[in-house]
Amino acid sequence: MTKVADMQFGLGLRHQHYQEIADQPGQVDWFEALSENYMVAGGRPLVWLDRIRRDYPMVLHGVSLSIGASDPLDLDYLAQLKALAARVEPRVVSDHLCFTGHAGINLHDLLPLPYTEEALAHVATRVARVQDFLGRRILLENVSSYVRYAESQLSEWEFLAALSERADCDILLDVNNIYVSAFNHEFDPRAYIAAIPPARVKQIHLAGHSHMGTHIIDTHDHPVIDDVWTLYAEALRRFGPVPTMIERDDDIPPYADLVAELERARRIAAATLMTPEKAA
Secondary structure, eight states, X not given: OOOOTTOOEEEEOOXXXXXXXXXXXXXXXXXXXEGGGGOSSSSHHHHHHHHHHHHSOEEEEOSOOOTTOSSOOOHHXXXXXXXXXXXXXXXXEEEESSEEEETTEEEEEEEOOOOOHHHHHHHHHHHHHHHHHHTSOOEEEOOOOSOOOTTOOSOHHHHHHHHHHHTTOXXXXXXXXXXXXXXXXXXXXXXXXXXXXGGGEEEEEEOOOEEOSSOEEOOOOSOOOHHHHHHHHHHHHHHOSOOXXXXXXXXXXXXXXXXXXXXXXXXXXHHHSOOHHHHO
């Protein structure tokens, strides 16, 4: 079985916890900073970012790349992102496999793509341009979805797997998003996990959601549910000891609560990926 000793666990960096993070080092292995929150000329967010970065490794995670859009790539945005990456020196830079607007209008949502060969070629070209501009490989995250396109020719997991190979990019696998979309569209989440190439998965997200009865909304305002923890263990069995983090974007709990929830991820990973020596 896979050795888990070097696996690392992180949290999203949220302003509500800046002081506790600084005062209580060592409880978390790394933090994920939302890129757009720090793409500014100055101010307190950057002061805190620099302070926490001295003590912790970081990754950058964006919501505005709009890699699937038909609009031209926003070169000003990419220049700001590249400058922030030079400042933070993140382990990885990621965003979402989606589009966020059209014709210059930002809809402030992560909208799914039609999974067609035409869209695949379009996005692969854009990913290559972004990676050339940034001078690094990026990670793309699967999004939660609530609608499907009649013209889709591929499943979401087939599209994501093909894109990672064609564009030579990596994957941020959001296990909660798989669960949400699987419920909404009635597919087997295990089939999704089984189709993703393990070598491409470099980070895992876990989060909570809101179950509305007939559908699930990816709200990031609740703890991770038991079914998602079970799916997380399934993902670990396929992908091995991938760095894992918990996202919480609304109804932010005390820092200690998130640290405790992250400990559950550690326990599940240890139990799932235990070496034969430890199992004995």
